[in-house]
Amino acid sequence: MNIPSLKIGNMISEMPIVQGGMGVRVSLSSLAAAVANEGGIGTISSIALGDINATIGEYEKSSREALIREIRKAKKLTSGLLAVNIMEALSNARDLIATAVREGIKIIVVGAGLPLKLPEIVEDDSVNLIPIVSSGRAAGLILRSWDKRYGKTADGFILEGPLAGGHLGFSNEQLDNIDDYSVEKLLPDVLDAVKSYEEKYDKKIPIIVGGGIFDGKDIARMLKLGASGVQMGTRFVCTDECNVSPQFKQAYLEATEDDIEIIKSPVGMPGRAIKNKFLTKVENNGKSRIKCQYKCLSVCNIAKAKYCIAKALLNSWAGDVHNGLIFCGQNAYRIKEVISVKQLFAELCDDLKMA
Numbered sequence: 001m002n003i004p005s006l007k008i009g010n011m012i013s014e015m016p017i018v019q020g021g022m023g024v025r026v027s028l029s030s031l032a033a034a035v036a037n038e039g040g041i042g043t044i045s046s047i048a049l050g051d052i053n054a055t056i057g058e059y060e061k062s063s064r065e066a067l068i069r070e071i072r073k074a075k076k077l078t079s080g081l082l083a084v085n086i087m088e089a090l091s092n093a094r095d096l097i098a099t100a101v102r103e104g105i106k107i108i109v110v111g112a113g114l115p116l117k118l119p120e121i122v123e124d125d126s127v128n129l130i131p132i133v134s135s136g137r138a139a140g141l142i143l144r145s146w147d148k149r150y151g152k153t154a155d156g157f158i159l160e161g162p163l164a165g166g167h168l169g170f171s172n173e174q175l176d177n178i179d180d181y182s183v184e185k186l187l188p189d190v191l192d193a194v195k196s197y198e199e200k201y202d203k204k205i206p207i208i209v210g211g212g213i214f215d216g217k218d219i220a221r222m223l224k225l226g227a228s229g230v231q232m233g234t235r236f237v238c239t240d241e242c243n244v245s246p247q248f249k250q251a252y253l254e255a256t257e258d259d260i261e262i263i264k265s266p267v268g269m270p271g272r273a274i275k276n277k278f279l280t281k282v283e284n285n286g287k288s289r290i291k292c293q294y295k296c297l298s299v300c301n302i303a304k305a306k307y308c309i310a311k312a313l314l315n316s317w318a319g320d321v322h323n324g325l326i327f328c329g330q331n332a333y334r335i336k337e338v339i340s341v342k343q344l345f346a347e348l349c350d351d352l353k354m355a
């Protein structure tokens with residue numbers, strides 16, 4: 001097929017590929033810039049960039065400063081399209097969104113919750129607001145609320161299906177019947193939800209589909225179903241430019257299909273991760289003592305959480321994978337080597353042209 005570009009507002013991404021924001025510290029400036037240099041959209045994750053042992057005021061300040069550093073570094077490496085990913089559930093979400101906008105980021109992607117007040121935080125119309133949803137219902141709720149309260153509409157949606165890595169917007173019951181919630185089945189609902197708002201606001205609201213997209217054939221399939229682009233996370237972890245520890249990447253390379261499981265994250269949502277010593281320990285030992293001077297996630301119940309998720313993800317990022325959580329998508333076991341972002345794009349592009 002002819003490779004279509006992806007248009008978000010007045011920005012044109014030559015390749016219809018968005019590299020998903022990955023926390024904590026998995027997708028930073030080097031990965032995002034490399035993706036942007038290949039004609040895709042590179043996303044910097046804003047989560048837990050600060051000193052997690054600090055007090056709340058210090059944490060917010062160090063998180064803000066680290067995000068500014070990452071955005072400025074990325075801009076030095078590319079003139080391509082960059083986005084920043086923020087979790088709605090972060091206690092400093094507003095600060096991070098405002099920081100990204102001040103630093104000139106034109107694509108703000110918000111997941112892990114319904115960002116009903118996002119237009120209030122970002123008043124600049126040149127900034128594109130893209131919520132992450134897992135159903136047409138959630139997209140409809142956001143569209144209705146933004147239309148009524150702010151007279152605004154979304155600039156696009158990421159539809160994240162149940163095969164994705166990280167936290168998932170599905171219940172355990174839904175994940176037990178995963179085929180009923182495939183992106184292929186969910187996409188028509190989301191396309192339907194945006195239709196009347198596209199007409200009202202006289203603009204295209206692109207739907208970018210993520211979760212389990214592995215190769216060019218998957219991308220072609222989604223485009224043919226009406227998606228304007230895809231979001232991919234897992235495949236970008238095993239690239240030279242992704243700055244997780246070599247041990248994190250090795251865990252992906254060694255994982256079998258059976259090693260990849262749904263976990264209950266301490267913040268209450270299901271997530272997908274690689275079964276490892278850490279998860280076995282959590283299962284056997286129950287709750288560990290959590291020292292936290294602030295709540296990085298507003299939804300975190302420190303009294304009940306079995307472990308600190310930020311600390312567990314940071315351990316893996318730094319290389320201590322036996323004491324850490326390794327988030328991954330369902331298809332992580334299919335990755336066989338670490339390659340450059342350039343090689344990955346070339347492979348996806350060749351596949352896509354043949355599809």
Ligand SMILES: Cc1cc2nc3c(=O)[nH]c(=O)nc-3n(C[C@H](O)[C@H](O)[C@H](O)COP(=O)(O)O)c2cc1C
Binds near residue numbers: 110233
């Ligand atoms: C290691 C890892 C961390 C992730 N962290 C986040 C995150 O912090 N925020 C978010 O919105 N999505 C996160 N995701 C989801 C990705 O942005 C992307 O939507 C998803 O991985 C797509 O599915 P795929 O991994 O099958 O390609 C994460 C995914 C992975 C693999």
